[in-house]
Amino acid sequence: MTTKHDKIELSAQLRTVMGSKVRQIRDSGFIPAVLYGKDQEPIALQVPNKDFNKTFKMAGESTLVYISVDGQTYPTIIHDIARHPASDAIIHADFYKVNLSQKIKTMIPVAFIGESQAVKDGGIFIRNVNELEVEALPQDLPHEINFDMSTLVAFGDQILLKDAKVDNKVEVLGNADEIVATVQEPISEEALAASLETPSETIDDVKIVEKEKDADAVLDETEVPATAPEPKKE
Numbered sequence: 222m223t224t225k226h227d228k229i230e231l232s233a234q235l236r237t238v239m240g241s242k243v244r245q246i247r248d249s250g251f252i253p254a255v256l257y258g259k260d261q262e263p264i265a266l267q268v269p270n271k272d273f274n275k276t277f278k279m280a281g282e283s284t285l286v287y288i289s290v291d292g293q294t295y296p297t298i299i300h301d302i303a304r305h306p307a308s309d310a311i312i313h314a315d316f317y318k319v320n321l322s323q324k325i326k327t328m329i330p331v332a333f334i335g336e337s338q339a340v341k342d343g344g345i346f347i348r349n350v351n352e353l354e355v356e357a358l359p360q361d362l363p364h365e366i367n368f369d370m371s372t373l374v375a376f377g378d379q380i381l382l383k384d385a386k387v388d389n390k391v392e393v394l395g396n397a398d399e400i401v402a403t404v405q406e407p408i409s410e411e412a413l414a415a416s417l418e419t420p421s422e423t424i425d426d427v428k429i430v431e432k433e434k435d436a437d438a439v440l441d442e443t444e445v446p447a448t449a450p451e452p453k454k455e
Contacts, residue, residue, distance in 0.1 A: 231276045233290045236265040252311060256288060256295060258318030266290060266316070273314060277302070283329050283362045288316055296321055296359060319359040326394065328352045332365045333380075337373035337404060344376050344404035353385070354394045361390040368401060376406040 236253060238246055243253040251267040266288075280286050280299060288295045300317035304310060319325060330352050340346050353366055367386040372378065383397040 228287065229276060229280050229284060230287045230289060230294075231268060231272060233266040233268045233288050235291055236267040238267075239265065247312060252314055254314040254316060256290075256297060256316040256318060258297070259320070261295075261318045264290070268314070270311075274311065277311065277314075279364075281330065281364055283327060284364050285319070285359050285362065286316070298327070298359060298362070321359055324356050324358055325362075326354055326356045327362065329355050329363055330365045331401070332367050333370045333402065334367050335369050335371040337370040339373045339376055339378055339404035340370070342376075343407045344373075345407060346370075346373075346402065346404055348402045349399075350401055353382070355387070355391050356394060357391040361388065363387060363391060366393065370402075373402070373404045376404055379403045 233254065233256075234251075236246065238253075246253050246267050247270075250270050252270050252273050254266040254268055254273075255263050256266055257263040276286060277299060282299050282301070284298070286297050286299060288297050295316070295318050297316040297318050299314060301315040302311050303313040305312050331348070331350055333348070337344070337346065355362070355366070368380050368384055369386065370380070372380060372384070379400050380402040381397065382393060382395050382399040382401055384401070385393045387393060
């Protein structure tokens with residue numbers, strides 16, 4: 222796995238082991254994966270565990286990754302990963318092949334940089350979003366969308382969607398005046414006590430549905446997920 226001038230490259234191997242037998246691959250230090258995309262037949266892959274984790278740390282699920290396999294290179298983004306329910310280790314990865322000349326829509330994580338004077342004064346920082354949808358060419362997708370917290374000077378100040386720090390090649394989708402974050406005035410002891418006295422929902426008011434996944438059967442290794450980054454419609 223190498224990087225050249227911000228170009229992220231990852232070597233993979235073709236995989237013949239499928240289904241529950243992929244445990245053998247994981248035990249050998251590889252992560253089973255699948256590469257797919259528009260007009261691209263799914264390709265079952267395996268990638269070195271160590272190399273993939275380094276790549277995922279740099280690229281996340283938005284930065285372009287060039288997959289080299291069997292003498293051919295594919296521009297992709299890491300569309301999805303599956304983790305072991307106990308260890309949280311990555312046990313499967315999806316690579317979505319993209320068209321470098323076609324814009325796509327995808328979700329990008331949100332990050333807050335700088336310091337807020339309102340927070341320093343005891344205010345409560347409230348973030349309303351963890352990620353935002355953007356549209357851009359695959360090679361222009363940012364790793365994250367930054368917002369400057371230093372603009373939050375007084376209680377009640379807000380950060381809006383239009384305050385996103387992005388390149389002009391990237392369009393952040395949504396209402397420009399959507400509130401991304403704000404700082405609330407510290408709650409008084411009286412208000413806190415009153416909120417704690419408010420009856421909470423009973424178990425009959427909440428319906429919990431828990432889904433468990435077998436770590437060795439996360440998904441059919443060559444099955445293409447129902448959702449994928451949405452290409453821009455011409």
